[in-house]
Amino acid sequence: MKLFRRIFLQALLAVVIISQATLIYFLYEAQQQTVNDWRKxxxxxxxxxxxxxxxxxxxxxLIFHTGNTETDVIRLELINVFREVFGSNGALFYKGECAYNSSPYEFNYKELWENTYKRSEGDSIPVQKVEDKxxxxxxxxEMYMGNPYTVVFYNDITEIYERTARLFAKGLMMTLILLLLAGGILYRSLSYTIRPLLQLKDAAAAISEGNYQVRVDDSRKDEIGQLAKSFNHMAMTVQENIEALTSTNETQRRMLGSLAHELKTPMTAIIGYADTLLTVRLSDRRREQALTYIGRECRRLSRLSVKMLELTGLYEEKKQAVDFEKxxxxxxxxxxxxxxxxKLSEKNIDLETECIPENLSWEMDQDMMVSFFVNLVDNAYKASENGGKIFIHADEQGITVKDQGRGIPEEELNRVTEAFYMVDKSRSRSSGGAGLGLALCKEIAGLHGAQLIIKSKEGAGTSVIxxxxQNGYTLEDIRKNAL
Known part of the structure; x- marks a missing residue:
């Protein structure tokens, strides 16, 4: 409100100064014009x-008998004629001395001579202050019969100045009334003008506290409206950048979790084969087969790490995340x-697979699909008891992975594909889970243009399809979705 008060007081001061200066100027001009008219x-x-x-x-x-005329006679004659002509509106000075003055004022001859007569030789006639008037x-x-005399004529114009003073007082009163009216109008006008700036201040404070959705009214057509539009654009840009940073952080978090999760199963297989080579005497053929699996899994891990980065969007945007082949x-x-x-042998779990027809082939990214089914089988393994069974059935419509494990509660089915979500957190942690398996499977299925369907019942196992x-969806569509 400091800015509001400053503008309000400065505007009121400007109104007072301008109004009073205007009033004084016109009153002065009117007074001078009236005085000049009186002078003329x-x-x-x-x-x-x-x-x-x-x-x-x-x-x-008397003018014809100057030789016999006495000074006193001349003086009396001048007084008589002056009284007849000027009456009481002046004074007569004879030889520098006051001979007659019926006015209410006393005139100082020498002072009048210096201040009035000599100054009034031009066009202007000075105004004198005599006894507050x-x-x-x-x-x-003038000269009369060789004798000098001076005529002083006056007119009281005090009323002009008093009228001007009264007009000034009235003008001052009108100024006060105008000031009240102007103050009210100015207050409302400034409130209307300043309100958007206050809204901008509040909005900026809200954004600084993390509320990036706040916006201000930008419907005005003036400069403040343009400022509001610029502010809203800035707020939207800030919000988008913050959301992008948040998304990037989440992507990085998911990427690290995904890599850790995906590396675990291949590493388990590699460790298992390595331990077998170290502890069991195998034939040359079995040893070569184990080394082949180890080499293949290591190469798959190398490819998989790159594909996980692409899958989470951290590589170049235009780079294709999946490599389709028959x-x-x-x-x-x-x-x-x-x-x-x-791994399945640890719990004596039997994995049965069925493919109809046997020569069924799809276009897919084989590494990702291996990761997809390894995740599903690994989840089924964790949910199964010792001696259980896991079934994989494949046909033209899709592939189903089914187990006979403990199942998933119905209220949890809609959330199991969320990243880092675990139905039984204590059991999942003890088994090394991170809640990323089904989230990754859902993404991989989406990249292949497929739908992940989960059906489960507590105590009766789970089926992941x-x-x-559907018909009409082409490989090109899949590749577009994979970008």
Whole structure:
């Protein structure tokens, strides 16, 4: 609100200064114009009265008998004529001394002579302050029968200044009223103008606290509206960047978990074959077969690490995550059986496979599909008791992996494909699980354009179905989805 108060007070101060300056200027101009008009009128009247006085003095006849006229007679004659012509609106000075003054003011002859007569030789007539009154004074020095006299003519214009003062007081009162009205209007106007800025401040504070969804109203058509649009665009960009960073972090987390999970089963097979080579005396053919499996699994691990990076989107965006080729399903299932042989033997679990027809072939990424079925068989192994059975059935519609294990609670079925979600966390941790197996299987199925369907009942086992695409879905569609 500091900015609001500052703008509000500065605007009110500007209104006061401008209104008062305007009022004073026009009052001053009006006063000066009135005074000038009075000056012109008084100058004209004064000139006419001087001419009238000269005419009357000439008509008295004294001017023709200057030699016999006494000074006092001349003085009296001047006074009489002055009284007849000027009345009480002036004073008569004879030989520098006041001869007659019926006005209510006392005039200082020398001061008037210096301040009025000499200054008024031009066009301007000064205004004198006499006894707290403003008066216009006109004076001139004349000669009568060889004797000098001075006529002082005045007019009280105090009323002009008093009227101006009254107008100023009224103007000041009107200014106060105007200030109240302008203050109210200005307050509402500034509130309307400042409100979006306050909203921007609150929105910026909300974003700084992590609420990236906040937006402000940008419907205004002025510069503030443009600022609001820029702010919303910035907030959206920040939100997108934060979401992208969050997604990248989650992808990295899933990638590390995926790699750890996927490396575990091949490494188990490698360790099993290695231990067999170290502890069991095998024939040359069996030893060569074990070494072949170890080499093949090591190469698969190398390829799988790259494919997991591609699968989680951490390689180049345009690089294809899967490599489709024509593969025999029977061969794929036999490979899975061989990889899981040692692990299944630990619980004496029998893995039965069925492929109809025997020469069934699909276009697929063989490494990923091996990982897919190894994960499913590994989950079935963990859910099965000693001496149990696992069935894999393949046909044109898809492949089903079924076990006779403990099953999955119905309320958990919708969540088992979430990354890091585990139905029985204590059992999963003890068996080395991380909750990524079915999540990876779901992604691999999606990359192959298939649907992962899970059917289970507690105590009756679980069936996981790799359901192939419906008719009309081409390999090109699969490849597009894999990008």
């Amino acid at each position: 009128n008084e100058q004209t009247e004064y000139t006419n009265k001087l001419r009238e006085m000269d005419r009357r003095l000439e008509s008295t006849g 403003k008066i216009l004074i006109l004076m001139s020095s 593969c025999q399903v029977r061969e794929l299932l036999d490979n899975v059986r061989q990889l899981m042989k040692f 790799f359901q192939r695409l």
